């Protein structure tokens with residue numbers, strides 16, 4: 001894994017490994033929303049760490065704050081309190097350009113709603129995620145094809161999202177996040193639209209990437225199969241971690 005991060009101007013800045021060896025450390029993270037004049041703590045002083053190459057299942061009832069936490073870690077939202085440290089540096093206060101840089105190169109995000117580009121084919125939706133990593137067009141294409149084959153969509157490369165089932169779109173989203181071989185994958189219910197066989201194949205792929213690349217997975221899920229297979233579980237209740 002790279003021990004360097006680049007700032008948004010492309011300048012190399014060395015990364016200090018944390019004393020604990022953690023890939024990601026979250027300290028007292030809180031997110032509030034206002035409703036009818038009242039402040040509601042959707043996340044309440046959440047602290048956690050993730051180690052390289054581990055798969056962690058994040059579970060808890062609907063509304064407990066799982067998506068909110070993933071959005072904060074993906075730098076798509078800002079905390080009201082607390083800090084996030086990733087690969088040895090603080091990122092919760094990253095500028096939009098720095099956040100974009102980190103998401104493009106070091107993070108893979110799998111959304112509940114797929115977020116595919118409707119006018120692009122499955123192959124193009126995956127290829128586009130590789131643009132920030134450089135390399136030739138031929139290299140990008142062959143990596144995108146290989147990852148789509150690994151998620152069982154080798155015969156759907158030219159199909160647009162509207163021509164794919166929900167489960168197939170989900171798998172394109174998975175391929176798009178994993179083809180970058182990121183340090184950390186944040187996944188929101190990645191098996192929600194998958195049949196049993198596809199879900200099992202996804203868990204196998206996660207294990208392979210953890211051992212091949214050292215990728216860490218934090219997966220919000222209601223799926224007991226994934227909770228059972230994870231290295232570790234974290235439980236959220238009413239915005240607080242209880243395990």
Ligand SMILES: Nc1ncnc2c1ncn2[C@@H]1O[C@H](COP(=O)(O)OP(=O)(O)OP(=O)(O)O)[C@@H](O)[C@H]1O
Nearest residue numbers: 033034035042060061062063064065066067068069
């Ligand atoms: N913009 C917002 N304004 C007010 N409340 C919000 C906002 N966004 C989220 N919430 C509330 O925050 C709480 C946590 O929502 P979140 O989507 O993080 O839960 P979740 O655990 O991911 O649920 P699910 O399992 O159903 O996806 C919910 O009560 C939700 O209503």
